[in-house]
Amino acid sequence: DSGVTQTPKHLITATGQRVTLRCSPRSGDLSVYWYQQSLDQGLQFLIQYYNGEERAKGNILERFSAQQFPDLHSELNLSSLELGDSALYFCASSPAGVVNEQFFGPGTRLTVL
């Protein structure tokens, strides 16, 4: 158990809908990273927050957005969902002062029908 929690574990929804994925980092970690894992694209970095501020962005679609709240939990919002958005979404957190060690949560499996 990495100490990173993600909810929900599974999410099934229809095209065009909007969903919110939630992540709670390990106690004391200030950085939260979001990754998408799909069969054809592998593990892809989406976006990173550090202590409430966006720090880095990957190939994140404009339909996707994220935020980190004062209690350091983070939410990833996916809107106008398409079939191709079906994937595993992982959150990872990193200890304050150690930029690169990232500990992953169990993921949210999103299925868009």
Next chain:
Amino acid sequence: GENVEQHPSTLSVQEGDSAVIKCTYSDSASNYFPWYKQELGKGPQLIIDIRSNVGEKKDQRIAVTLNKTAKHFSLHITETQPEDSAVYFCAASNFDSWGKLQFGAGTQVVVTP
């Protein structure tokens, strides 16, 4: 941007034998190289990492080597056991990119008794 290639994509070994997975990276600024193990239905688990000022690091049965000149790094698992069966991912990042990880495509390791 950074590109990480990983080989082989699948690896079958007999219990007790050694397994080696190799990765190459393209960005000479990369200075942090973690390895993750992902079991079915779980998030990636950090198993070992190496920074660019070190050539080799060992932790019990696993070791990682880094050749900065050739821009490649390898994971070595000795005395493999059935519980080592999983997908292994290499990754690279640098401190300037706020730690976002660029992952290899993964290696499915199967250890047969």
